[in-house]
Amino acid sequence: MTVFDGFRDQARTRSRMRSGVLAVLLASAVGIAAVPVPVSAQGYRFSNVTIEGNQRIEPRTILGHARIGRGDAMSAADLNDAYQRLVNTGLFESVSLTPRGGTLVITVKEYPTINVVNFEGNKRLKAEDLTKLIESRSRKVYSPSVAEADAATIAEAYSVAGRMAARVEPRIIRRSDNRVDLVFEIAEGKVVEVERLSFVGNRAFTDRRLRQVLQTKQAGLLRQLISSDTYVAERIDVDKQLLKDFYQSRGYIDFQVMDATSEMARERDGFFVTFTVREGLQYSFGNTRVVSEIDGVNAEDYAPLLRLRPGAIYTPSDVETVIARMESLASRKGINFLRVEPRIKRNDAERRLDIDFALVRGERIFVERIDIEGNTTTMDQVIRRQFRTVEGDPLNAREVREAAERIRALGFFETASVEAVEGTSAESVIVKATVAEKPTGSLSFGASYGKSDGVGLTVGLSESNFLGRGQYVAVDLNIGANDASSSFTFSEPAVLGRDLKFTFSGIYTQSEANYSTWDSRFAQVGLALEFPISQNSRLETRYTLNKSRIFNVEQTTAPLSSPILAREAARGSLVGSAVGYMYSWDNRRGGLSGETTNVFRFSQDLYGLGGDLKFLKSELFAGTQTKILNGDVTLRAQFEAGALATSGGNGTRVSERYFLDGKLRGFEPFGLGPRDTTAGKNDPLGGNYFAVARFEADFPLGLPEEYGIRGGVFMDIGSVWGLNDTVGATGTVDDKLRLRSSVGLSLLWDTPLGPLRFNFSRAIKKQTYDKVQNFDLTISTKF
Structure with missing residues (x-):
């Protein structure tokens, strides 16, 4: 195919042209390599340039890359440069430049088009996920360099997943019409795990305690199910910072991570990671005061905000909290550009830090x-x-x-x-x-087991960033052996752009007699608004509307149910309409601070705003938790109480009363409290009041940390009491306040399926009609 004609030789003789053509032919035979022929002083002009072999790429595009102009004088070096420019475009599998008389013939072989991209040998990483990582695509031009880069990217993805021995080879399968199938052959290799995490230089904290701080974990019993024990080099830098935060929050202000080494095992299937640390000395707070360097600002106004006790272990978070309080006060007073500078003076002899909180004028810088x-x-x-x-x-x-x-x-x-x-x-x-x-939605399928409910199936769908608006939506369905429930929740965390949380929720449950002796149905919808009232406290206001019914209370065939239940079932379906509130206070800030954490909640719901039920429901929860012995042992104390204050003549029903299920260990569900022992079914009745205190501790058992198994001890004491109607089968039911208590041992196991708790209990104070339970398996929860 001729591109342009008419070029005339104006400067050379025929003999000189022959010698120049010979030199170029020799250079072309070796891919335009350097040829020791003295032609550098010779120049050429071509009357024609012909392009051969191109299918998709236009001739003018090829000439543009070669930069061969009409009538330009050229040498062998110029032709070599044109060849290199064509090769470097990445468009051609092969290129040759051949002078033929007065014509330069450029012969190209284009790279084929990719027909499909496939992956072979991948099991751990899905093909659709790998496709997102690579540049090679169907219907794009195949490039060996791009394919090699894609193979390296895939290998890096496997390395991040802990398979550092993964190998990836790009292969092509040629098809008709200059097309190829690109196949990445993957040998995944084994996961390279962290076989051992150890520390050098630590004296204040054991290796076991420090391993709890790190994001990286040792490989343990469930190594096939978890990924935190996979070696990821980038995670080591995060672990260094976590160690630093941990030590500094406990007063070790000079702490340093001197080195972090990773050695691969001889079998190349694991790493031994060692952190070398220098702890330094532990410091506590000394004298603190406020000084003002701004005219008109009185330091005495800010002094009450210090709240740092001399002798308490130094923590940066406490200093930040004081600074935040003072700057917030200045903002409320209308003082702009006030900054609080903590000026720390070390007292190495007493290992104390004296701090002056200086009120200074900051730079006049605005947010543009x-x-x-x-x-x-x-x-x-x-x-x-x-x-x-x-x-x-x-x-x-x-x-x-x-x-x-x-x-x-x-x-x-x-x-x-x-x-x-x-x-x-x-x-x-x-x-x-x-x-x-990152993805914020989840679809979950699961199974559960409960002593009272038997085996159950669970399906859940949730999205924490619905439509990118930050809204939370969740739908759950639970089906058990004796009950079923479904729920829906929608939450908007910022109504009108303010820190005002709106929640709409709905729930429907249906249960059949198991530990109880009646069946029930319950449906409820609720609206709530929640907002902050201080740094650590929030207030929720809410309205709920529900409908409930109890039925299948046996009164015709022995054994008979309690007449108390029969009278309550005879009331049929009842509607409850309530307005209420909940005040909560929580000092947890989500950091590494080892301080004691405290939680307090108090709520009240007033039923009687329409509907059939009329009572005031009040509940209280208070909990505290602290760690001792360098954080190895956790102590926890909790207190809960509730009361139903009724009005009108009907009182409460069994569906509204308390039973302490799961709140007082050592007893069966529906196993304690008022009970009609003279009725044939020995019916539990619940109570209008309850109170329970729980004390527990959990601690290491000496097992390898990667197993995630700890021990615990507990003691519970409490009761449920109080009925509006006490006339049972043959007399008055005992509904007086009678304390129960239990002690026990626990085995806590952090599994990939969730934290499980095995409780071995013994009731040490009970009533003769109570039903005890010496073992139960639950999900381990914190307050």
């Missing part, structure tokens, strides 16, 4: 704007509302850090960072939030 990048699903407003500052506000570096923490706490992103960069002027900055999205 807030930019958000990387969010492909989540709306900007969801991220923006995590900032307590807006455009035009004075810059507060601490608030920028806290905004980053709040964004990460959403759970919507793989990574999230916030930084302040220079703005358009010296007095302004641009706050930039950069995030990387």
Whole structure:
């Protein structure tokens, strides 16, 4: 195919042309390699340039890459450069430049088109996930360099998954019409696990305690089911920071990770990771005071906010809390650009830190704007509302850090960072939030087992970032041997862009007699608004509407049910309409702080705003938890109580009363409290009041940490009592306050399926009609 004609030789004789053509032919025979022929002083012009072998690529495109112009003088070096430019385009499998008289023939062989991309040998990583990682695509031009880069990317993905021995080879299968199938042959290899995590230089904390801090875990019994024991090199840097945070939060201000080494086992199936640390000395708080360096700002106004007890172990989080309180007070007073600088003076002899909290005037820097990048699903407003500052506000570096923490706490992103960069002027900055999205929805299928419910099946669908709006939606269905339940929840965490949480929920349950002696149906819908009232406390206001019924209370065929239940069942389906509130206080901040944590909740619901039920339901929960012996032992104490204060003549029914199921160990479900022992079925009746205190401790058993098995001891004491109707089968039912108590041992096992708790109990104080239970298996929960 002729591209252009008419070029005339104006500067050479025929003999010189022959010698130049001979030199170029020799260079072409070896791929335009350097040929020791003295032609550098010779120049050429071609009358024609012909392109051969091209199918998809236009001749003008090839000439454009070769940069051969009409009538240009050329040498053998120029032709070599043109050849290299064509090869470097990555479009051609082979290229040759051949002078034929006054014509230069450029012969190319185009790379084939990819027909399909397949993966062979992959089991651990899905093909659709691998497809997202590579550049090679169907209907794109095949490139060996791109295919090799894709193979390296796939191997890196396997390395992150712990399969560092994975090998990936790209192969092509040629098809007709210059097409190929690209196949990545994958040998996954075995998972490279962390066989041992050890520490050098630690004296204050045992290896066992420090392993609990790290994100990386040792391989254990369930090594085939978990991934945290897989060796990932990038995770080591995270572990270093976790160790530093752990030690500094416990007063070791000079702590350093000197080295972290990873040695592969001889069998190349595991790593031995060793952290070398220097702990330093533990420091406590000394004298603290507030000093003001701003005219008109009185330090005495801020002194009550210190709340740092001399002698208490130093923790950076406590210092940050004091700074936050003081800067918040300054903001409420209308004082802008006030900054609190903690000036620490070391007293090495007494290992104490004296701190002056200096009130200083900060730089006059304003927030020009807030930019958000990387969010492909989540709306900007969801991220923006995590900032307590807006455009035009004075810059507060601490608030920028806290905004980053709040964004990460959403759970919507793989990574999230916030930084302040220079703005358009010296007095302004641009706050930039950069995030990387991650999946936020889940579909779960599971099975459960309960002593009272038997085997059950569970299906759940949830989305914590619905439509990118930060809304939570969940649907659950549970089917057991004797009951079934379904629920729906929708939550909007920021009504009108404020810290005001709205929740709509619905639930339907149906249960048949198992430990109880009646069947029941219950349906409820509820609305709630929740908002903060202080740094650690929140208030929820709510309205609930429900309908319930108890039935199948036997009164015709022996054994008969209690006449108390019969009278309650005769009331039929009843509607409950209630307004209520819940106050909660929680000092947990989600960090590594070893401080004691406290939780308090108090709620009341008033039934009688329409409907058939009329009573006031009040409930209280208080819990405290602390760690001792360098965090190896956890002590926990909890107290719960509830009361149903009735009005009107009907009182409560068994479906509204308390039974202490699971709240007082050592007794069967429906196993304690008022009971009609003279009725044929020995019916449990529950009570209008309950109170229970639980004390427990959990501790290591000396087993390898990777097994996730700990021991525990507990003691529970409490009771349920009080009935409106006490006339039973042959007399009055005992509904008085009679304490029960139990003690026991626990085995706690952190499994990939969830934290399980095996309780071995013994009731030491009970009534003759109570039903005890010496063993139960539950999901381990914290308050």
